[in-house]
Structures are given as C-alpha cells and as structure tokens.
Amino acid sequence: MKMKSIISLVFVSTMVLAWLLYFDTEPVPETTDEAVQSYQLSNGMKVLVIENHRAPVVVSQVWYKVGSSYEHDGITGISHVLEHMMFKGTEEHPAGEFSEIIAANGGEENAFTGQDYTAYFQKIANDRLELCLELEADRMRNLTLDEKEFLKEVEVVKEERRLRTEDKPTALTYERFNAVAFTNSPYRRPIIGWMEDLDTLTIDDVRKWYKTWYAPNNATLVVAGDVMAEEVYRLAKQYFGQLPTSEIEVLKPRREAKQYGTQRLTVEVPAKIPYLVMGYKTPVLTNVEEEWEVYALEVLAGLLDGGSSARLTNNLVRGQHIADSASASYGMTAKHETLFVLSAVPSDGVATDVLEFALREQIDTLKTQLPDEKELDRVKAQVVASQVYQQDSTFYQAMEVGMLDTIGLPWQVKDEYVENIMAVTAEQVQQVAKKYLVDEQLTVAVLDPLPIENTTTTSRAAPAAGGRHDY
Amino acid sequence: MTINIVSSLNGRFMPGRLMQCLAVLGLMVISVAINAAPQIQTWQTENGAKVLFVPATEIPMLDVRIVFDAGSARDHGLSGLAVLTNGLLAEGAAGKTAQQIAEEFESVGAQIDNDALRDMALIGVRSLTESRYLTPAIETLKQVLTQPDFPDEAYQRELNRMKVAVKAQQQSPAALASEAFYKAVYGDHPYASPVSGTEESLERMTLDAVRAFYKKYYVASNATVAIVGNVERWQAEEIVKALLSTLPAGEKAPALLPVEPLTEAKQIIIDYPSTQTHIYVGQTGIKRGDDDYFTLYVANHPFGGSGFASRLVEVIREQKGLAYSVSSYFLPMREAGPFIMSMQTKTEQTEQALALLDQELIKYVNSGPEKDELAASMSNITGSFPLNIDSNSKLLNYIAMIGFYDLPTDYLDNFIGNMKAVDVKKINAALKRRIHPERMVTVIVGKQ
Numbered sequence A: 001m002k003m004k005s006i007i008s009l010v011f012v013s014t015m016v017l018a019w020l021l022y023f024d025t026e027p028v029p030e031t032t033d034e035a036v037q038s039y040q041l042s043n044g045m046k047v048l049v050i051e052n053h054r055a056p057v058v059v060s061q062v063w064y065k066v067g068s069s070y071e072h073d074g075i076t077g078i079s080h081v082l083e084h085m086m087f088k089g090t091e092e093h094p095a096g097e098f099s100e101i102i103a104a105n106g107g108e109e110n111a112f113t114g115q116d117y118t119a120y121f122q123k124i125a126n127d128r129l130e131l132c133l134e135l136e137a138d139r140m141r142n143l144t145l146d147e148k149e150f151l152k153e154v155e156v157v158k159e160e161r162r163l164r165t166e167d168k169p170t171a172l173t174y175e176r177f178n179a180v181a182f183t184n185s186p187y188r189r190p191i192i193g194w195m196e197d198l199d200t201l202t203i204d205d206v207r208k209w210y211k212t213w214y215a216p217n218n219a220t221l222v223v224a225g226d227v228m229a230e231e232v233y234r235l236a237k238q239y240f241g242q243l244p245t246s247e248i249e250v251l252k253p254r255r256e257a258k259q260y261g262t263q264r265l266t267v268e269v270p271a272k273i274p275y276l277v278m279g280y281k282t283p284v285l286t287n288v289e290e291e292w293e294v295y296a297l298e299v300l301a302g303l304l305d306g307g308s309s310a311r312l313t314n315n316l317v318r319g320q321h322i323a324d325s326a327s328a329s330y331g332m333t334a335k336h337e338t339l340f341v342l343s344a345v346p347s348d349g350v351a352t353d354v355l356e357f358a359l360r361e362q363i364d365t366l367k368t369q370l371p372d373e374k375e376l377d378r379v380k381a382q383v384v385a386s387q388v389y390q391q392d393s394t395f396y397q398a399m400e401v402g403m404l405d406t407i408g409l410p411w412q413v414k415d416e417y418v419e420n421i422m423a424v425t426a427e428q429v430q431q432v433a434k435k436y437l438v439d440e441q442l443t444v445a446v447l448d449p450l451p452i453e454n455t456t457t458t459s460r461a462a463p464a465a466g467g468r469h470d471y
Numbered sequence B: 001m002t003i004n005i006v007s008s009l010n011g012r013f014m015p016g017r018l019m020q021c022l023a024v025l026g027l028m029v030i031s032v033a034i035n036a037a038p039q040i041q042t043w044q045t046e047n048g049a050k051v052l053f054v055p056a057t058e059i060p061m062l063d064v065r066i067v068f069d070a071g072s073a074r075d076h077g078l079s080g081l082a083v084l085t086n087g088l089l090a091e092g093a094a095g096k097t098a099q100q101i102a103e104e105f106e107s108v109g110a111q112i113d114n115d116a117l118r119d120m121a122l123i124g125v126r127s128l129t130e131s132r133y134l135t136p137a138i139e140t141l142k143q144v145l146t147q148p149d150f151p152d153e154a155y156q157r158e159l160n161r162m163k164v165a166v167k168a169q170q171q172s173p174a175a176l177a178s179e180a181f182y183k184a185v186y187g188d189h190p191y192a193s194p195v196s197g198t199e200e201s202l203e204r205m206t207l208d209a210v211r212a213f214y215k216k217y218y219v220a221s222n223a224t225v226a227i228v229g230n231v232e233r234w235q236a237e238e239i240v241k242a243l244l245s246t247l248p249a250g251e252k253a254p255a256l257l258p259v260e261p262l263t264e265a266k267q268i269i270i271d272y273p274s275t276q277t278h279i280y281v282g283q284t285g286i287k288r289g290d291d292d293y294f295t296l297y298v299a300n301h302p303f304g305g306s307g308f309a310s311r312l313v314e315v316i317r318e319q320k321g322l323a324y325s326v327s328s329y330f331l332p333m334r335e336a337g338p339f340i341m342s343m344q345t346k347t348e349q350t351e352q353a354l355a356l357l358d359q360e361l362i363k364y365v366n367s368g369p370e371k372d373e374l375a376a377s378m379s380n381i382t383g384s385f386p387l388n389i390d391s392n393s394k395l396l397n398y399i400a401m402i403g404f405y406d407l408p409t410d411y412l413d414n415f416i417g418n419m420k421a422v423d424v425k426k427i428n429a430a431l432k433r434r435i436h437p438e439r440m441v442t443v444i445v446g447k448q
Helices: A003-023 A078-085 A097-104 A126-141 A147-166 A169-181 A195-200 A203-213 A229-240 A292-305 A311-319 A352-368 A373-392 A394-406 A412-422 A426-436 B018-025 B081-091 B098-107 B131-146 B152-170 B173-186 B199-203 B207-217 B233-244 B293-305 B311-319 B347-367 B371-383 B392-404 B411-420 B424-434
Strands: A037-040 A046-051 A057-064 A108-113 A118-125 A219-225 A263-267 A275-282 A323-329 A338-346 A442-447 A457-461 B041-044 B050-055 B061-068 B111-116 B121-128 B223-229 B266-271 B276-284 B326-330 B338-346 B441-446
Touching (some): A046 A394, A078 A108, A097 A126, A118 A126, A147 A203, A147 B311, A147 B338, A169 A263, A219 A394, A275 A352, A292 A373, A292 A426, A311 A323, A323 B152, A338 A352, A373 B061, A373 B098, A373 B121, A394 A412, B050 B392, B061 B392, B081 B111, B081 B121, B121 B131, B173 B276, B173 B338, B223 B392, B276 B347, B293 B371, B293 B424, B311 B347, B338 B347, B347 B441, B371 B424
Parallel strands (some): A263 A442, B050 B223, B266 B441
Antiparallel strands (some): A057 A219, A323 A338, B041 B050
16 A cells, blocks of 8 residues: 555545445445444545444444644644644534434543544444434534634643643653654644644634635445444445535645654653653555565564563563663554654663663564564464454544544454564564664654752641631 | 554543533433343362453453563562562573563464552453464463562663653653652552652662562462453363463562541642643542442542543633543552542642632532532443443453452442442542541642
C-alpha cells in the first residue's frame, strides 16, 4: 500500500458517491467476511458492523478523517478543540443535551482525537443504538459553534495541555522530541496543539474546520456488539442517509523530507529523573514499498519489548542494570511515515549516554546476529494470543476497524495480521534493522533534570470550609 | 496489532434539562433491558482459600487471579514492603530465573498480572484455554506463587527501581498531592503509608523482611481466588488445586484498626513549580459493605461521580472553564477509605477553584440532589449495569472484589435493586451524617 493509493482511494470514493447520489442504488454488503460487514450509504458514508452477541450492549463510533496531521502551523490543536466543541450543542439538541440523553439511557460516551482521526463513541444497551445514531447525525452537520462556549472551552483545553504536557517532564520531552524528529511531516505537531496557537485560535477558525471536514462522505460509522448488521444499516440510512455531502479537500502528501544525520536535543526542566527517547524514521503500511517490511518491524519491536522476557528488560533492566525501565514501540498503521521509538529511564546513577550506548548495542546486535527461532516463536505466540484476548473488548474491535478505515487501509488488514506476522523470518528482521534503524534516520532526546526548587510543605489546622483558602 | 492511542479524551454533560429533553424524545419511561447477572459459583479449598468462579464460554481464554490480604496496610511501618514482595514473586521461583519464568509465560502467550494496593496484593494470569497453553501457564504461576526464591540480585535491583519510582513521584504534582492527602487523612492508620514507600523506608528495607512478609501473608487462609473463562467447574477446581494445594493454610490477616474520623480541618500546602495547582479536598469515607454504601454511591453520582453529568463538572468546567478534570468519589476499602474531591487549575485560579469546591460541597450536603438530578443518576446507574459486566476482565475485577471484601455472592443480582432502594431522604440523611465540610483535609500543590 503506497501513499499514492490512499490519495486515490479518497478521490475515488468521492467520485463513486456522486454517482450513487444520482442513482440511489441499493448497496449490497461489500464483503463475505463474517467478522466485519461493510456498507456504504448513497452520500458516501461508510458503515462497518461487527456482530458480537456476548452481552446485550453495543459500541457505536463515528470516525472522521481529520486529526492533527491534517492541520497546518498556526492552528495546531484545532481538530481536538473541535472535538470538545462537538459536545456544545446543535439547534435541536442544545449544549449538554447529547451527553444528558446518553447518560439517562445508561450509556457512556466520549471522544478522542489522534494524528489521523477524530472519533466519537457511545457504549450503551443494544436497544438504544438508534438514539446514538440520531444524535450523531444531528451534530455531524448542525453544530452551533457558539463563540461564548468556545471561549470557555478553549480554556479547558489549555488546562488539559497543562495537565498532560506542561507539568509532566517526560511528556514535555516527548513532545519536543517529536517536533525535532520530523522536519516537515505533519506528525511533528502535538495533537493537543501548541499553547501559543491555542491562545490565538478563534471560533471562526473552528467553524471553518468543521465545515471543511465534518460530512458523511468523510466519515465512517462503526458499530460493534449485540446487533444485526442489516438493522444497523437500515438505521444508518434513516439517520445519516439524508445528510448532504461536502467537497472534501485532498491533502498534499507532505512526505517527510530527507534527514541528514542524527538529530539531538536536550530538554532542561525541573525534574528528578532523566529520560531518554530515540526514534528512527520508519515506513508504515500505507507507504511502504514491500509490505512485509512493516510486519518485520512489528516483530522487531516484539523482540525488543514483547513482554518481560524480551531483550530490553532481559539485557538492560535485569542483565546490565543500566535501565530502570526501557521500551520499544512501533505502529504500522498510520497515514504518514512514523518513528520506531526506544525510550528508557536510566538506573539510578547511570548517565543517559551510557544508556544510549546500551540501546544502540541492542540495535547493532539485531543487525549482526539473527534472532533464534525460539525467540521469534515467543514473539509470534504472544501476537496469536493477543488476537484472542482482544475479543474480550468490543470497544477495541470497533476501534481497530475504525482506525484502519480512517487512515485509508482496508479493515481486512486486521484479519491478515496474524498470518503476516507468522510469515516474518529472522532474515527479514535483520534486513529491516539494517535498512531503517540507522544513524542517519535517528533523533535522540534527553531530559536533563534541573533541580526542583521549593518543595516545602506547610501544614496547619485550617479554618472550616468557606474560609479555608485564605492562605 | 497494537493501537497506540495518542489522543485525548473529552466528553461533556449537563444535568438540569433532563426531563425536558426526555419528553422531547418520548422517553419518559426509561427501562433498559437487563440481562441476568452471571451466576457466581463459589467454594473453599481444603487449605482455606475462598474461590469464586464464573464460566464464560464465548472466547477460548481464561483469567485467574489470586488476591491476598497483603497490601501496604500490612507494611507495619516499612512502607513499600507489600509492593516489593509482590513484585519479586516472578523474579525467581523454584530455582528458575526471572528470564526463564518470563519465557515460560510468554512462549505460550500467557500474560502475568500482579499488583499491590493498600488493601490487597494480587497475582494472576491470562491464558488461552487450549491445554498445551494453559497447563504450562498454570504450572509456572503455581511456582511463582508458592515457591518464590527472592534472589538477592533481584531484590537489590527491584529495591533500586522502587527508589527511582519514589523520585518519579516527586516530579509529579498529582502524586505529591495524593500522598500528602492520605498522610493527613489517615494519620497513624496503616492507610497513611505511601504504597510505594519513601526514600527513608526503602533505606531500611531488608530481604529478611520481604521473606517474612511473604511467609505470613501469602497463605491459603488469607487468599481469594477469582476465575473467569472458558472452563467447566471441574476444570476450575483442578486449576485451583494445581495452584494452591501446596500453599500452607497459615492464618488470615488480623482485622485492621478502624479509621478514626477527622476532628478538625487541616490544610497542607506544598510549594511546587508547576503551571497548575493540584487540589485534593476530602475526608474519611466508607468501608466495603458499609450500610451507607449504596446510598453514598448514588449521592456522589450527581455531585461529582458521573463525569460530565455531575455538578462539579458543570460548575467548574462548563460554567467557568477552570479545569479539564474535576471529580469526587468514595473509595470503599476494608476499613473506611477516603472521600476525595480533586481538580487541577492554573496557578492564578487556585483560590477561585477552592472557593467553588467549598461552596458546592456545602450546598450539596445541606440540600442534597434535585429530584431530576437524582432521577437522571438513577437511570444512568441502573441502565449502565450491563456495561459493567460485559467482558471477562470486568467480571474478574468484580468477583475478585466481591470475594476479597466478603460481599454476598448475589451482589451482582441485587446491585440494581440496592441502588433503586436509595431515595432522596436516605441521601440527605447520609450526607449530613457522613460528610463534614467543616473537618476536611485540603491539599494544595503548586506555586505559592
């Protein structure tokens, strides 16, 4: 799957949908797969259903193809702010009513924003699905976007940024690491946005963003749980089927520019423990030339960090006592080139450059020595088992399908995943290590703690409530 | 495939106009179909462990968890002991190294799970149920559980890692606030002890103390076993036998001292260079099985326990935009756990936020919930019950809790009925009896 094919996929789908609008054909399920049943409404909205009859509950998710990677400088965080504003009401259902109705019906609901997607969900008794669809359809096109509500909500988002990033030394380091690792890729911007951009964001920016991206032909409904697929399709047609489409802008590819050598940065903030992050630019399934490479990278991440028996814990935490903790992560499902990340906290008294050296040794070993079969089998056994365990979460199943679809991959990727992992050989792991985990593609960030001044504690008997805050 | 959710959750709610909008939707009568709660099977092992089992045949997997009354409440002045002991179980057992143990679990796709909290310490495994996977997973878990070696190397290493964890807490205003809160609310009670230890307590730690702790508390009479998965009753019995039959009966841990209620308001201020002030306000709360449990659970729901449906979120987030997260909850424990209100706001808004928390609490304790607030909370609590038990992992948590706290095995069957029996009169009486705004602990961490 290459970058080009995603773009044409988006393009083709808007073409197809224009045709459907005119002829209003009755779409048939596009697949015979038992797990996911797929439909498309005449206005281009996709509907994916996973029947799972374990418990009389249902998960409903509406996914939009928009997230921080769709943003540009100056308006960072706007997708996430809009996600907050989606709870601020429509003419039909004023601010708060959406949540109120869902809660009164015994449901849970929330939303999340990622680099490549924004999604809204409800978990509710299966006979209440219709309610969710009605409310979601309403806010897809009819959001009020009141300025007063926006001015308060953007302050809430800034508090969220303080909580998640500003006052967390490791999160702050990771944010800056990411901003340096990518030169021009949209992934260099934080999902929550820069504080400086949040400060100058306006309701007009948000209105424009909503108008640009929130339309049925840029959305996918995923429903998983104790439902019948045909019934979900019928309800989806009833509530979303009449919504007008928008012309969805085709984004430029914005491929990451070539990197010339290792990039380094230091973050100096008040903290107690150092932290090291290393990231190598790596392809993802949407843009890799040889698909097996991304599966080999997943296995490679498993060799390093697939459990407590994996190499990082075995060698660096237990063996050499260099790391207090160490992890490796790679995700093959994203729209753009991503990072294979190693992160670690040094053991007490160990310098970060010693830790970096040790992590690089682990990478070098992967390039020079083939992993033995037993070790590979262990990684694969965990993947196979995880696929079974994931069935315990209907939400996760819906999420997996929604995410794949939203980044432009067929959801069948999920079903072929185990097979593709099982096919990875020791030689392939070595090849991707040699090809991608190289110094020219590396960025290294170090959190260098400054002393924390003034952690003095004062205790006192306080005045009773009502006057206790006059300290 | 792994999904890294780099994202942020939001969500929103507003009580008040509920009846109006329900009328609009023609939903005046709210009744959510409830499936019968799962039947919990229970038995006792010969050496005195209590077992709770729920068969779940849909997925070829099994979760088993053994819970001991061996949380940090048993640290006896040596904070961190319960956590260290629990963390060392899989670091060497039956002559095998940590690496061998990890390989044995992971080569069959099994996932070990362990943790120590204030009341309980737990260890368990999630495994596929095909016997070529399950049998070795159970055998390894048995060794970890019954024959830990506590090797010196592992002890030193894990102790050092705990010291780093203590430092990590010192760079987290949230952790500083929480620790100070427990200390101020619980005074001399064991619940005051920081679960992960302190710099000072970890300096005093010894391997002998770990061994003694294990020997005393990781015994069958002190254990509850919870099993959920695709096995039949006889198989569940075999699994429990395999795991526990060689564990000494030992003795059940003695009852903890009761928690003394606070006698006066206290204020703890920690000067810390964060952009937000972290605020904890609270007092002692309720026990598991407390007569007021259901009443106070329902009472807290519209106040600060229902996220975006709560008054605290409405006033502090919706009306004022002061915080991303604000909530209140009772944490029921073996002895009275805390009642906590917490939030974070940028430094300049600290006083305003504290005043609002006070104001809302006093108002609520004096007047209780509005009729429509209570009705909305009741429909949410009863209507969302199927969501509480819709997966094996949620069921496992529930039955482990039911067993550990000696709650009746028909707890889930009666859950909705018990909630529905709560009315506004009971709530108002319980709030006045149990919540004392004039004797709260307030912790403030931030720039002063």
